[in-house]
Amino acid sequence: MTRAGDDHFGRLEHYLRAGSILSSVYGAHAPTTQPLPQKLADWPVFAAACLARAHYALESTQALCERRLDAAVLTRVLYEHVVMFAWVAIDPTEHLPRLLCSEIAERRKAINDLKSLGEDASHIESVGKLVAELDTFTKPESPVEPALPVPDLALHADRYWTARLETFDNGRASFRGLYPALYRNFSLYTHPTFAGLSDFVTLRGDVLLIGRPMPQSAHAVTLAPLLFAMALLIAGERLGWPPKEEVYAAFENEDEHE
Amino acid sequence: MTDDLLSAAEKKQLAANGHRLSALYGARAPARAPSGQDWETQALGYLARANYTLQTILAMPNREIDATVLGRSLYEHVVAFAWLLIDPVAHRPMLLRWEYEERTKMVKDPHGFRILSPPEDGVIRRALIDMGPKCAPETPDRALAADNYWSRCGIKWQWHFRNGYVGLFRGYSVFVHPTIAGITPFIVRDHHGSSVGLPRGGQGGDVQVEAVICFADALAVASHRLRWPSIGEVLEAFTRGLREGSEA
Numbered sequence: 001m002t003r004a005g006d007d008h009f010g011r012l013e014h015y016l017r018a019g020s021i022l023s024s025v026y027g028a029h030a031p032t033t034q035p036l037p038q039k040l041a042d043w044p045v046f047a048a049a050c051l052a053r054a055h056y057a058l059e060s061t062q063a064l065c066e067r068r069l070d071a072a073v074l075t076r077v078l079y080e081h082v083v084m085f086a087w088v089a090i091d092p093t094e095h096l097p098r099l100l101c102s103e104i105a106e107r108r109k110a111i112n113d114l115k116s117l118g119e120d121a122s123h124i125e126s127v128g129k130l131v132a133e134l135d136t137f138t139k140p141e142s143p144v145e146p147a148l149p150v151p152d153l154a155l156h157a158d159r160y161w162t163a164r165l166e167t168f169d170n171g172r173a174s175f176r177g178l179y180p181a182l183y184r185n186f187s188l189y190t191h192p193t194f195a196g197l198s199d200f201v202t203l204r205g206d207v208l209l210i211g212r213p214m215p216q217s218a219h220a221v222t223l224a225p226l227l228f229a230m231a232l233l234i235a236g237e238r239l240g241w242p243p244k245e246e247v248y249a250a251f252e253n254e255d256e257h258e
Numbered sequence: 259m260t261d262d263l264l265s266a267a268e269k270k271q272l273a274a275n276g277h278r279l280s281a282l283y284g285a286r287a288p289a290r291a292p293s294g295q296d297w298e299t300q301a302l303g304y305l306a307r308a309n310y311t312l313q314t315i316l317a318m319p320n321r322e323i324d325a326t327v328l329g330r331s332l333y334e335h336v337v338a339f340a341w342l343l344i345d346p347v348a349h350r351p352m353l354l355r356w357e358y359e360e361r362t363k364m365v366k367d368p369h370g371f372r373i374l375s376p377p378e379d380g381v382i383r384r385a386l387i388d389m390g391p392k393c394a395p396e397t398p399d400r401a402l403a404a405d406n407y408w409s410r411c412g413i414k415w416q417w418h419f420r421n422g423y424v425g426l427f428r429g430y431s432v433f434v435h436p437t438i439a440g441i442t443p444f445i446v447r448d449h450h451g452s453s454v455g456l457p458r459g460g461q462g463g464d465v466q467v468e469a470v471i472c473f474a475d476a477l478a479v480a481s482h483r484l485r486w487p488s489i490g491e492v493l494e495a496f497t498r499g500l501r502e503g504s505e506a
Contacts, residue, residue, distance in 0.1 A: 032455050041438065048454040049441040053323075056444070056457065060324040069307075070314040073331050074324050077434055084436035103437050110428055113398070119424055184364050190331050192338035193357050194386060197303035200310070209289050210302040213310060 012065065012218040019062045019225035021250035022232060026055050029242035041100055043092035047239060050085045054078055054231050061224040069189045069199060069213060072220035075227070076186040082231045083150060083175050086157035089238045095147070102146040151179050165233050167248075173226065182223055225250070269467050271499040276316050276470035278495035279477060283309050286487040296388060297346035300353075301484065304339035308332055308476055315469045322465055323443060323457050326430035329465045329472075333426040334397055336476045337419055341400035343483040344407045351390030358386050359393055398423050408479060413489055415478045418471050426468050470496075 030051060057078035064071040088095040147153065154175035162168045171177050188195045199216065202209045232247045264272065287305065291298035311332040315325045342349045365376040383389075394400065401419040408417050432439040443457040474496045481489040 030454070033451050033453050045445065045452055045454070046438075046441070048452075049444045050436065052444040052454050052456075053436075053441045056321070057324060060318070060321055063318070063321070064314065067310070067314050070311055070328055070331075073328060077324070077327050080434075081436045099436075100438060103439070106435075106437070107439075110431070114424060114428065117398075117420070117424065180364075187364075190334075191360075192304060192307075192335045192353075193360070194300070194354060195357070195361075197300065197307060200303045200306040201299060207290055208299055210291070210299060211287065211289055211306050213306075 012221060015218075015222040015225050016062055016065060018250045019058055019228070022225055022228050022247065023055065023059060023062075025242050025246045025250065026051070026228075026232065029246075030055075031241075041096055043088075043096060044239075046088065046092075046096060047085065047235070050081060050088075051231060051235060054081045054085065054228055057081065058224050058228045061221055065218070065221045068216035068218060068220055069196075071224075072186040072189045072216075075220040075224045076183055076190060078224055078227050079178065079182050080150060082227045083154050083157060084147075085231055086161060086175060086234050087147070087153040089234050090156065090160045097144045098147045101144040105146055150183060151176065154179050161234060161237075164237060167233070168230070175230070178223070178227075182220075186220065264467070268500055269464055272470055272496075273316065273319075273466040275496055275498050275500075276312060276466065276473065278498060279470065279473055279492070280309055280313055280316070282487050282491055282495045283473075283477065286491075288486070295346070297342065297350040298484070300350060301339055301342055301346065301480075304335050304342070305476060305480065308335045308339065308473055311335070312469055312473045315466055319466065322459070323433050323440075325465045325469075326426075326433045329426050329469045330430050330434060332469055333422050333472050336472050337397055337401045337404060337422070339476055340404035340408060340419060340479045341394070343479055344403065346483075349394065351388055352392050352394035354386040354389035355392060356394040358382060358389050361386075397427065401427075404479075408482075411482055413478060413482050415475075415489065415493075417478075418475055422468070422472055422475075426465075426472065430465070 031048060057074050060074050061071045061078065064074065084099065088099060148156065158168070158170055158174045158176050162170060162174070168174065172181070187193075189199075190196075199213045200210055202214055229247050229250065232242055233244055236242055236244045236247065283305065287302065287309075291302055311328050315328050315332065318325050338353065342353060361377075361382050362379070365379075365382070395403070401423045404419040405417050408415075408419075434440075444454055446453045446458060474492060477487060477492045478489060481487055481492055
């Protein structure tokens with residue numbers, strides 16, 4: 001998305017304001033109820049819940065604007081949810097069963113892992129429910145393929161939505177473009193890496209001081225509203241809410257205050 | 259891993275004790291590595307990050323789902339710390355090799371850097387200059403090794419590295435990635451249909467308690483290998499206000 005693109009990175013207060021406005025837009029338009037009959041794997045329910053999760057992560061990153069290493073971990077979670085939402089929204093009938101298929105595989109892996117540790121695999125029942133939901137989508141002769149890895153989801157989402165949303169592009173602020181800078185880079189803070197620890201080590205003279213983290217870039221906090229805006233624009237296109245103008249206005253307000 | 263025998267009041271107390279453990283860390287942690295050894299700087303770095311994330315988790319009691327994500331990260335840092343200190347001189351080069359492998363994977367990933375320029379291999383090698391030829395194991399194996407080693411080191415302490423893998427690491431992965439299970443808490447179903455919005459309470463288990471237990475394990479390791487704080491101080495902060503035998 002170029003409208004509020006990469007020239008704006010680092011202007012924390014503006015993006016906090018944009019995030020707050022987007023949060024209000026979401027709250028004003030998101031339907032809070034879905035009628036029966038429904039399953040979690042029904043597209044409207046999934047879409048609403050996935051957006052609710054993304055919104056929750058946005059709120060957390062805003063609240064953690066002064067604890068930016070942990071905000072980065074949560075911005076990564078937000079990214080993954082928005083990319084998944086964008087990919088499923090391309091073709092929910094085909095893609096939602098593929099997400100279920102991937103999840104079943106992951107859960108089975110987890111169960112085997114826990115069994116190898118001698119743990120009670122009480123998660124088996126929940127996997128059974130997922131398999132039953134998947135069965136409602138598929139026929140035995142047409143097995144479902146799992147979902148793609150995150151970068152491929154991002155690529156497919158970019159290709160599809162760039163053609164439909166004029167502010168999406170294939171550059172650095174696209175889903176794929178954000179993958180190295182956001183998903184890969186913030187993994188250094190998620191996992192115990194030397195690179196991630198280096199933020200807690202300061203060279204003063206010839207002495208290494210360890211403890212409080214150095215002042216962090218606000219990158220993670222400023223990216224979160226952009227990601228959520230992308231999700232809302234896709235929701236506007238696919239679900240009919242919110243109006244795109246309200247999403248854009250979150251960033252236009254920022255410019256008016258300059 | 260939270261002990262189900264703990265009452266709600268005790269869980270609240272244990273979460274409060276997290277602040278005491280954090281204060282204990284703040285009072286005792288040296289600002290520089292006393293030995294001047296790189297492994298000690300790295301160990302202190304892990305602890306600093308673990309303390310930072312513990313404070314974040316304790317400051318967000320009403321955002322359990324995202325606290326679980328951070329709890330998982332805290333756990334990974336504590337396990338790396340505990341594994342490093344089993345044999346610091348041997349394990350530090352292995353951890354650096356592990357990171358080199360991860361970063362090389364990142365650079366070689368055809369999806370990773372199409373727009374940005376990846377760092378050159380020489381730059382990564384220089385950053386990880388002490389890495390050895392052998393790679394550290396992954397987190398679950400580090401956790402098992404840490405449990406095995408530290409439970410035999412003579413400290414009167416109940417370790418939770420392995421249990422933490424089941425709860426904090428595996429259990430909460432559904433909230434990290436976009437999964438059906440992970441978004442389920444955002445839906446409340448009744449006979450009218452589904453309500454979607456804020457997550458139901460209690461979905462994050464007792465992540466604050468689990469995070470406190472995890473950090474207490476880290477300080478218990480520090481008490482043995484780094485000689486600060488004393489195990490008595492850790493125990494006192496960890497069990498304050500809890501009935502005898504109920505802690506974790």
